[in-house]
Amino acid sequence: IISRILVVSALLAAPSNAFMGGKPNKPRSTRLKAVPYKIGAKTEGVLMNNRFVVDSLRQVVPDDMEMGDVDLLRFALAYPDDRVGAEKALKNAIKWRKSTGKSIVDAAKDAVAKATANGGWDN
Numbered sequence: 697i698i699s700r701i702l703v704v705s706a707l708l709a710a711p712s713n714a715f716m717g718g719k720p721n722k723p724r725s726t727r728l729k730a731v732p733y734k735i736g737a738k739t740e741g742v743l744m745n746n747r748f749v750v751d752s753l754r755q756v757v758p759d760d761m762e763m764g765d766v767d768l769l770r771f772a773l774a775y776p777d778d779r780v781g782a783e784k785a786l787k788n789a790i791k792w793r794k795s796t797g798k799s800i801v802d803a804a805k806d807a808v809a810k811a812t813a814n815g816g817w818d819n
Contacts, residue, residue, distance in 0.1 A: 739766065746772040749779050756786050761793070 775781035
């Protein structure tokens with residue numbers, strides 16, 4: 697569990713300020729698709745309330761990048777009532793993940809794949 701927390705922390709520590717493009721309107725919470733995330737009733741409700749923005753943001757994600765609804769919801773929640781701001785932040789995150797942060801993203805993906813190779817979490 698500690699290793700999983702470290703992997704996720706490493707992914708979040710550096711890029712959060714880099715790709716948010718300014719100060720968000722409200723504090724935000726970040727979840728990555730590094731580990732499976734089971735959507736609960738509260739998350740599902742928030743996702744339903746933000747479906748239009750999430751679907752709009754999905755159009756920005758390149759075909760070679762995997763981002764789920766919860767990943768995109770994070771940007772919608774960071775910029776409530778500002779779809780353009782959420783889209784700008786997402787574009788910055790994508791740019792970071794493909795350039796400066798690529799080695800971090802790739803290392804985290806490899807570490808998660810290795811730790812979950814036997815069907816559980818083993819590191």
